[in-house]
Amino acid sequence: EGGGSDGEDMHSRILNEAMEAGIVVSVAAGNDGPNNDGLSGMGSSSLSVTVGATDDINTVDREDDTVASYSSRGPRRDNADGNPLNELKPEISAPGTNIIQAEACVTSGLCNNFLGGDASENGYTGRGSGTSYAAPAVTGIMALMLEANPQLSPLEVKEILKITAERRGEPSQPDVDPFWNRDFGWGMADALAATELSMYLHDTGLTGQIDVGTQVHVMSQTVDNTSGLYVVSGEAWGQSGSVSAVQFRMDNGEWQSASFEESSDEIAALQRFTWTVALDLNKMSEGNHTIEFRGLNEASVQSLPVFVTVSGTGDSMDELNSGWSTTQYVLLVGALVVLCLLGVLRGSRIDPPLSIVSNEPSDSVDAVLAADADLASAVDAVLVEDEAKSDG
Numbered sequence: 001e002g003g004g005s006d007g008e009d010m011h012s013r014i015l016n017e018a019m020e021a022g023i024v025v026s027v028a029a030g031n032d033g034p035n036n037d038g039l040s041g042m043g044s045s046s047l048s049v050t051v052g053a054t055d056d057i058n059t060v061d062r063e064d065d066t067v068a069s070y071s072s073r074g075p076r077r078d079n080a081d082g083n084p085l086n087e088l089k090p091e092i093s094a095p096g097t098n099i100i101q102a103e104a105c106v107t108s109g110l111c112n113n114f115l116g117g118d119a120s121e122n123g124y125t126g127r128g129s130g131t132s133y134a135a136p137a138v139t140g141i142m143a144l145m146l147e148a149n150p151q152l153s154p155l156e157v158k159e160i161l162k163i164t165a166e167r168r169g170e171p172s173q174p175d176v177d178p179f180w181n182r183d184f185g186w187g188m189a190d191a192l193a194a195t196e197l198s199m200y201l202h203d204t205g206l207t208g209q210i211d212v213g214t215q216v217h218v219m220s221q222t223v224d225n226t227s228g229l230y231v232v233s234g235e236a237w238g239q240s241g242s243v244s245a246v247q248f249r250m251d252n253g254e255w256q257s258a259s260f261e262e263s264s265d266e267i268a269a270l271q272r273f274t275w276t277v278a279l280d281l282n283k284m285s286e287g288n289h290t291i292e293f294r295g296l297n298e299a300s301v302q303s304l305p306v307f308v309t310v311s312g313t314g315d316s317m318d319e320l321n322s323g324w325s326t327t328q329y330v331l332l333v334g335a336l337v338v339l340c341l342l343g344v345l346r347g348s349r350i351d352p353p354l355s356i357v358s359n360e361p362s363d364s365v366d367a368v369l370a371a372d373a374d375l376a377s378a379v380d381a382v383l384v385e386d387e388a389k390s391d392g
Helices: 011-021 131-148 154-164 189-204 315-322 327-345 365-391
Strands: 026-029 049-055 091-093 098-100 123-130 214-223 231-239 243-250 273-279 287-296 307-311
Touching: 026 131, 049 131, 091 131, 098 131, 131 154, 131 189, 154 189, 214 243, 214 287, 214 307, 231 243, 231 307, 243 273, 243 365, 273 287
Parallel strands: 026 049, 049 091
Antiparallel strands: 098 123, 214 231, 231 273, 243 287, 287 307
């Protein structure tokens, strides 16, 4: 009523304080349907993860999932702090319709809960619907993320959930964000993608080194008919500052700069620009390759990374290999043999003859030889004397 909460109510402030204390929070958006007048307290918390509900139509195929008819829609009421991102609620959506739940006997009224009774027919389960069923599903995903990477901050958990979500619906406020939708938030939660990105941050040492406000997103992947190049295009922006660079690398190689139009004016917060990367798949080895993209803020702190997979053809490499004739291979082998022989000859050496070196720098070689001759004469004299004594 009255536009709902602006996130400054008591319950919302408590949840904000929990997030600031390192406790990641998911909260139900509410069950007031599409014509709700804003969101209630708690669901309007600026920092916590507000969860809307989807209806999976009782199938395992996510393609037919839709927003639940009862799920409260965003945005929340403006708190006039000058930050339009605060009002983009919910952040994420998850299954909340016809959910199986544990149920106590006393609530079902159909079980024999007295000693000696027959409870064999009691399944202890029931079904229910609501955003309060969707929020625990997201809490479970958060638990998986924190198990994979215990050092994640609450805001990193929140941003990972948003960036890995499966997009649904058209953007409701495209001037503020190109993805947020008032029904689904940033999309349907993707547990696998969120957990994998959490593990990546852990394994690469990026946890705690991320600027969650720097945004880099892939928007399209096409093949240019003229050049045959594989073109990846995207958008980048800062939620509170500007983006100084967009970079990419292949298979954990060296970082390179993406192409984008330079501007003499400083790019303000929330002002998006387009970047482009052109890849020659023929010059890549055959098979899949991972291309990683990131943005850097003014302090060179990077955004969360995004990834695409491309398939190299190896055609240029095959053409190079197939262009060699038998004669060329023979000449190549012969040249290698000659180079090896030269290396052996250069690496071998003949030791120079031993030279006579004086212990005294002022002595000449002749003086050393004379001293050696005198020593030899003295030794001979001693030997002659010893021989004479033995004869006597």
